[in-house]
Amino acid sequence: MSQTPAFLDGGRPPVPDIVVPRGVMPFHIPRRPVRGRLVRLGPLAHALLTRHPNHPAVTRLAGQSLALAAALSTALKFRGSFSVQAKGDGSVPMLLADCTDTGALRGYVRTESEKLERLLRTNTAPGADRLLGSGYLAFTVDQGPEQHRHQGIVTIEGTSLAEMALHYFRTSEQIRCLVHLACDETPDGWRAGALVLEKIAGAGGIDPSLDADAQEESWRTATILAATLTDAELLDDALPPQRLLYRLFHSEGVAADRARALSYGCRCSRARLIGILEGFPTDDLDHMTVGGEIVMTCEFCNFDFRFQRQEVRGRDAAC
Secondary structure, eight states: OOSSOGGGOOOOOSOOOOEEEEEEEEEEETBTTEEEEEEEOTHHHHHHHTTSOOOHHHHHHHHHHHHHHHHHHTTSOOSSEEEEEEEESSSOOEEEEEEETTOEEEEEEEOOHHHHHHHHHHOSSOOHHHHHOSEEEEEEEEOOTTSOOEEEEEEOOSSSHHHHHHHHIIIIIOOOEEEEEEEEEETTEEEEEEEEEEEOOSOTTBOTTOOHHHHHHHHHHHHHHHTTOOHHHHTOTTSOHHHHHHHHHGGGTOEEOOOEEEEEOOOOOHHHHHHHHTTSOHHHHHHHOBTTEEEEEOTTTOOEEEEEGGGOOOTTOOO
């Protein structure tokens, strides 16, 4: 047990300290209305996804959500965190992945075991639609309590998480995108990745000689080339991101931008959790106590934090 008072103990639990230096590779097609991000989580995916003993179908969905959060967050300018959240009435009623502006990535999936067992009896590899059921998908930018939180919400539409994300962009943002998400267990462990293309409006950087028809043809060509990407290529650690981008788009003269790092990003600590506990009435804290201890489990990293009851003051404790 830590000897530091809990309210001062900001240390991380013993979780993997992993950084993927080139986790996100932004790129563009020079002088064409096409830009994108290539995401490769590498061993970070395994470290994040194996914190909970989920069924492989659930783990694949969780890995795809992590890759999607990394891809979309790095397209924005913000300070704080960007999250992908899905809530439904299926066997996976909660799916959450978030990525900070510094690339700290974390995720959580909540399952209902009885519903999942029934589903798996009829379908051993259910897709996102079967796992999530009916509900909504939300993208949220949270820049802290002093800033307005930006959130977009749409109903869940589509059979895969990629199709659900595309439905959001079509209906809420009117942005034309291509989204390819992949997650699977490889000989080196779980891996996850994403390729996201976006058609940008005519602006600086686009060849002024390209009229609307020519820009549309450039976009169509880029999406055709991107559609040749396989899950195996996206998840292959031995295939560097620059080489993969060249393989896909060399005929268009693809240009890579500065890579962004991703890291293991659970932000739990004893100080954070005791701040939550001290918001409870003392009677509630007494009911939480077992054997003189209160145990709180971080849903993201699945680590148990133990607090001696006498070190936690309730909100109605006497001053």
